[in-house]
Amino acid sequence: MVSIKDVARHAGVAISTVSKVLNNYPNVSEETKIKVNKAVDELNFVPNSVAAALSSKKAGRVALFVNLNVQTQAIDEIDMQYIQGAITKAMELNLDVITLFFSMFKDRTSEELTRYLQSQSITGIIIYGLSKEDKILHKLIDEQKFKCVVVDAPIVNENTSSIWIDNRKAQYDVAKKTVEENNCRRILYIQGKKNGYVTEERLQGMEDLVKEMGLTMLVRKGEFSELQARNITMRYGKNKDVVICASDLMAIGAMKALTEMDIFRPVCGFDGIVLMGYVGKQMNTVRQDFAGISAKAMEELHYLMDGAPGRNVTMPYTLVRMKYMDIIC
Amino acid sequence: MVSIKDVARHAGVAISTVSKVLNNYPNVSEETKIKVNKAVDELNFVPNSVAAALSSKKAGRVALFVNLNVQTQAIDEIDMQYIQGAITKAMELNLDVITLFFSMFKDRTSEELTRYLQSQSITGIIIYGLSKEDKILHKLIDEQKFKCVVVDAPIVNENTSSIWIDNRKAQYDVAKKTVEENNCRRILYIQGKKNGYVTEERLQGMEDLVKEMGLTMLVRKGEFSELQARNITMRYGKNKDVVICASDLMAIGAMKALTEMDIFRPVCGFDGIVLMGYVGKQMNTVRQDFAGISAKAMEELHYLMDGAPGRNVTMPYTLVRMKYMDIIC
DNA sequence: TTGTAGGCGTTATCAT
């Protein structure tokens, strides 16, 4: 393996000089820069990121925390895109990435988690799908020992940025579209996880709409569960004009229930997962670019690791109507 | 951060002694073992894996190569389970993992890839979904610079193990079941990727069956594409008694086509993805435990990194019939 | 059985 030492020898300079060139330090003459870069090319030198991480705390190693839903593999699509977006962007930015799952630290303390991350020389983390109940991760964020980007939760401090779409407006938009298209007045709204951050935002969006249009709304907690959405729809769907769900999976559950009850009610979802194309009926939904959001999160983390302060980032979304022939390939 | 030096001081021994205890070297007295372990506990010491990787080539860092299908997000489920199974097992085994995608090295040479891996101190890799066309990865395997486990491809050498299910028998089994249940004689078989390893195995299984039962079979290449399976079924399905597909996604495409053609033909798939439960009709399919296979692959890699020779590993499968109420939750 | 010391490939602090 060719090391910085070989490059130094080949270029006829000191190791430290090579390091300076590699890391864009000032105070290096144009001339030696060229010499060094030439040597790097000729020897096909690739810096050892492990050594860099060991030697410097600022050499970036990043951990992804994914809240994998083991029961509902139908939405793995979202996590996969998160992972793919983050890793691809990290490669561009020359950051090392390790992927972790919430479930791996279920019974650990935040101290143990901190030690684990430090043992991996990790300085930045991205958290996907945090809920208020994830005490350990909240503590980790509060302690600010790591730079952090939280996807889909509004947490910001000096070392923590938040990134998500405008869930309130998105829910409002997709619901309004569905309601207007079908001339509805009585809404059944099935919301998400009790302590989820997006859950509250989306509910607000619904309340905005109800107020603005003078509608009535029954709200039920679906916990992002297809089965619960199904049951709720069976129970309350008949006397409503429309079923609006805070996730696609719940929308699918609701739609299937309605089909079995042999009544028609418009249904709309949220997220734009591919599965929506398979259920037969077309539904309005909000499409999020999960890979793009995740790539942006990685960029944001990069800023943070460079010393930038935490902040809020809002990403765009689109309204779509998903049908089979659009998603097949 | 508490280091091995702190532990040594706390236990009143030399650093190297601590290291020996940590790595289960022989020639350490029971007494000092206890002393050291006590110090480790009291200080909450967690070894820095980055430093270990730097100093020792055998300290295991592992790369996962995932062949992400960007077009068909419907099967992200499989890759997600691969990743989850591998990473979870790696944590148990104290191996570091980084995740990479085929697409990241599309335009790179195998030398570049090798250098990249070396720059990450990676000594073992797991490859998911290799096809014969992936020249770069084949070269990587041939060069044997890394320990390697290949999932779903029959490649074995001194440093490479292969792991998959018995695709030939599985295809035979699921097809036979479907054929017998419906008393079919004329088969339309839609196979997978032209140069895929499983493709050939599965075709053999079909040929075994055709020969044994004296059936007729038309074989068409579906490239694991739902759309192609759909088109093939539209074209050839009418004159056949059954459509047997080498993947679930193709089975879904075939089934949807038949529904649109308003004719009934039994269809069977392969893999057991959750999506199968959403398409309305029940279908026979082969269920693979992707997470389990991947965990096993990680174990196998661990053996290899410990000096064991490469070999073939065969995993079990089951035949299932997937319907909506089974997969919903 | 235990300890000493050199090395893994970088980065960063000093002199020069």
Add this chain to the structure above:
DNA sequence: ATGATAACGCCTACAA
């Protein structure tokens, strides 16, 4: 502007 040199935390001959 450049070059020694000491970390970074751990592993591993080799010596004791």
